[in-house]
Amino acid sequence: MERLRFAPSPTGYLHVGGARTALFNYLYAKKVGGTFILRIEDTDPERSKPEYSEQILRSMKWLGLHWDEGPYYQSKRMERYREVVGYLLDNGLAYECFCTPEELEARRKEAQKQGKPYKYDRRCLYLSEEEKEKLRAEGRKPAIRIKLPDENPDREIKWHDLVKGDISIKISELDDFIIVRSDGTPTYNFAVVVDDHDMGVTLVMRGEDHISNTPKQIILYEILGWDVPKFAHIPMILGEDKTKLSKRHGAVSVEEYKKQGYLAKAMFNFLALLGASYEENREVYEPEELIQLFDINKITSHPAVFDHDKLRHINREHLKRLSLEELKRELEPFMEEKGYQWPDNWEVVLELLRERAYTLLDFVDKGDFFFTDDFQWDEKAQKQWEKGKDMVPALADLADAFEALPQWNAENIEQAMRDVAAKKDFKPRKFFPIVRIAVSGKTVGPSLFHMLEAMPKDTVVRRLRKAASQV
């Protein structure tokens, strides 16, 4: 039975990179009937914030990344870490280090200045009890370092990465890294090993930025005599400029995309296909399909640029697939935000609007005139209106014609419009856009006759009269 985990640190919102890592773990676990564990890595008291944990959990739920176990919090497992450290210390596998961060930083800088690679020099490994007591008396609080095996510096730490293939690094590249801070809290490389072991994790799937941590962790497993899990490192997500995706690239948190009107399903779909593909000629999938299709061997080994255009396209496709009831439900928060009310014929309106909507936000932006009299005229509409000023008075005639219609339907509407245009000697293609602007404030939108049909007659007449009087 495979056990996987997603282990975010609550130092910020869930961003799309983390979401994709979580997604791949989720897909893998679901595909093989394994367990998906959620663990919050909050060992850094400086940077971890509870509100971020909440935010991350919320984003994961929204995306449909449901975990089977957890969330576990590392901050609640301190006793266990102490226990393991005790074992390491008692057996001479780790040792206290009294060097301060400042001293270490200075040595690092010095080494850099001389162009030498920096490694901790193990000076504290050889401290006598008296010396340690003296340092303690000075008020120094020791950190704890792991003692790396040093019998063969040429020895290579290697593993077969499920995404990257064979990776190896000489043990001499590593140094005695800190596993417990002087305040007693464990560091990432230590806590992660203890947790993954305790939680029975069989496959560690995480971002590529963790590759260099992997050898350290493998050594820890070895020193502790524990089984080493499988590893899979998935490539980073990059921004348009091909550097690691970050805030300066614009929207990066899952929450933001939700606010911008993206469907959870679409995000799920897009992320699952970012750095993987399953069938030619197809890219729109339901989450269940992606679970069935998931194959870790299909994940590419190079980083991928986050393409907003593609996301928009995928979102549009999912928007089209929704039933009108589902669509209405998704739209509810956006309508509420704007203070809009649903018209009785909301189905007709949504049908008209969704043909050119990329996001949920488009419905309330591009379709504002369906929901309120207080809609905005966009810039193009203003300009075109100015150019067609001479036709504006005719809108009053059109209002009269509309009022006289026995039946408010597209055919009658079209006929009335053509009649008025003919009577005034206007070309339909010149006159119709003016009508559109008068009732919607836009130059583009749904089929005009059907759009008008979908609006209450009195609203249309009112807007035409108001516009006509603006000359």
Place this chain on the structure above:
RNA sequence: GGCCCCAUCGUAUAAUGGUUAGUAUACCGGCCUUUCAAGCCGGUGGUGCGGGUUCGAUUCCCGCUGGGGCUACCA
């Protein structure tokens, strides 16, 4: 600087030791339409460079270049 990872149209990807190097998106053009979309049709655009191996490399090997990651008492 050191270590590690990576390299196919702008982007995401497919493919094979021999193909007209495919698909999607984006872009451009046409049809359609009152407009914008959608749809249909068509188009521009790619194997980073240099060596090998080979009858033949985009594919395999090496080097280079380029990009990315890590280099913390962050995760």
